[in-house]
Amino acid sequence: MLFERIYDDDLAQASYLIGCQANGTAVVIDGRRDIAVYQDLAEKNGMKIVAVTETHIHADYLSGTRELAAATGAKIYVSGEGGPDWQYGFDAQRLYDGDKISIGNITIEAVHTPGHTPEHLSFLVTDGAFSDQPGYLLSGDFVFSGDLGRPDLLDEAAGGVDTRFEGARQLFASLRDRFLTLPDYVQVHPAHGSGSACGKALGAIPSSTVGYERLYSWWGPYLAANDEDGFIAELLDGQPDAHAYFGRMKRENREGPAVLGERAPLPQLETSDVARDLDQDLVTFIDTRPNQEVHKGTVVRSLNVPAGKSVASYGAWVVNPETDKNPLVLLAPDQEAAQDMWDHLVRVGIDKVAGYVTGIEGLPTFVPKLVRPEDLGNVDAAMVLDVRNRSEHIAGNIPGSYQLSGGRVMWHLNKLPAEGTIVTYCQSGVRNSVAASALRRAGYDVAELDGSYAAWSAWQQEEQNAVTAN
Numbered sequence: 001m002l003f004e005r006i007y008d009d010d011l012a013q014a015s016y017l018i019g020c021q022a023n024g025t026a027v028v029i030d031g032r033r034d035i036a037v038y039q040d041l042a043e044k045n046g047m048k049i050v051a052v053t054e055t056h057i058h059a060d061y062l063s064g065t066r067e068l069a070a071a072t073g074a075k076i077y078v079s080g081e082g083g084p085d086w087q088y089g090f091d092a093q094r095l096y097d098g099d100k101i102s103i104g105n106i107t108i109e110a111v112h113t114p115g116h117t118p119e120h121l122s123f124l125v126t127d128g129a130f131s132d133q134p135g136y137l138l139s140g141d142f143v144f145s146g147d148l149g150r151p152d153l154l155d156e157a158a159g160g161v162d163t164r165f166e167g168a169r170q171l172f173a174s175l176r177d178r179f180l181t182l183p184d185y186v187q188v189h190p191a192h193g194s195g196s197a198c199g200k201a202l203g204a205i206p207s208s209t210v211g212y213e214r215l216y217s218w219w220g221p222y223l224a225a226n227d228e229d230g231f232i233a234e235l236l237d238g239q240p241d242a243h244a245y246f247g248r249m250k251r252e253n254r255e256g257p258a259v260l261g262e263r264a265p266l267p268q269l270e271t272s273d274v275a276r277d278l279d280q281d282l283v284t285f286i287d288t289r290p291n292q293e294v295h296k297g298t299v300v301r302s303l304n305v306p307a308g309k310s311v312a313s314y315g316a317w318v319v320n321p322e323t324d325k326n327p328l329v330l331l332a333p334d335q336e337a338a339q340d341m342w343d344h345l346v347r348v349g350i351d352k353v354a355g356y357v358t359g360i361e362g363l364p365t366f367v368p369k370l371v372r373p374e375d376l377g378n379v380d381a382a383m384v385l386d387v388r389n390r391s392e393h394i395a396g397n398i399p400g401s402y403q404l405s406g407g408r409v410m411w412h413l414n415k416l417p418a419e420g421t422i423v424t425y426c427q428s429g430v431r432n433s434v435a436a437s438a439l440r441r442a443g444y445d446v447a448e449l450d451g452s453y454a455a456w457s458a459w460q461q462e463e464q465n466a467v468t469a470n
Helices: 036-044 065-072 153-157 163-177 210-216 220-224 228-236 246-255 271-279 311-318 335-346 373-378 390-395 430-441 452-469
Strands: 002-008 013-020 025-029 048-053 075-079 093-095 100-103 106-112 121-127 136-140 187-190 284-287 328-331 353-357 369-371 381-386 421-425 445-449
Touching: 002 036, 013 036, 013 100, 013 106, 013 187, 025 100, 025 106, 036 048, 036 065, 048 065, 048 100, 065 075, 153 163, 163 220, 163 228, 210 220, 220 228, 311 335, 311 430, 328 335, 335 353, 369 373, 373 452, 421 430, 421 452, 430 445, 445 452
Parallel strands: 025 048, 048 075, 075 093, 136 187, 284 328, 328 353, 369 445, 381 421, 421 445
Antiparallel strands: 002 013, 013 025, 100 106, 106 121, 121 136
């Protein structure tokens, strides 16, 4: 059996390719939309992808199931569980508890494990060439290394009302009746790792075992004591802010993401053409440099989405394809870098990219306003906005500041003052620059706190030290 984990550091998301080496067939589970990685992996191992499936209707990224099926001719399997409100809206074979997908010597059995979502499936994998018993569990967003999938996302991102409590009860039952009935040796391979917003304490290790989670997870003692109330209270306490774009992901994944097909390489655009289109508001410029460079000067009305491992995450904070119809122009050193950024963006449904430029010379520019920590008290600010998560704000904040996480700012503009200066900050300045650029593009008067909370805290400590010394 070939068992490959494909991990996306940007979204902390894992997909899997499982293949039978005896007959050269493979299945992909929880794939993403930039599908070349799966095609290359299958070709390298002399395999044909014949089936694609997913554990549930995802909220944090756009599924590549339909994309991969269209490119390979693979058969699509999706969950049929969860009741009428949680059915997929596109053609695919439905899987119910106990149903199996067979590829050569390998059997993949669907196990209904509701809680994170009502329709959620986990997959028990049996390598028939080695054993007649399952040895692996692809647990999706059910069980992570050291944590569990949060049951409150339907409230946070899909318009549910208090569904978190029923979800938490379902999660307790899924652990008790399904997960903990498996042998301790079964390997657990989750769909997310550390950094994902799908849980609050995900471990960084890529896999675990049933036995290890039974003994050492935070939830183990609650299950051992059959303490459902204690489990629910602990599970729901302190969950991180859900990004607002999760709601769009849920809708599109349920209906069926658009199939992109083969994408042509992004062209390098003439600066003069981009300047003209910017003047007519026909394109949106994406400044992909670090915030320190952006603060020296950037393109007027541009969005800062720094290149690196968080292009998809930050891109979805500030670009909403349902309302933002302009194609994007990326700042990139070369075509390869631009193409890589586009790959990240399509993972969250940001598909319209016109091309790239290699510099901002010749484009309309300005210098964003900054406020030094020591000058903050002299600014007549309508609001000091903390774009960090709730937990960070609670742990320490600038007195009088208002918390609204960066992934939610553009969906909650009604909570911001319509007039006056908004001073924004995060921990180090990266998230702050992303959110501030979107607010400026939306017409707000924004000043960024230079160095953000880390610099403000250091200044406060210096002030205290000076007082003590005197």
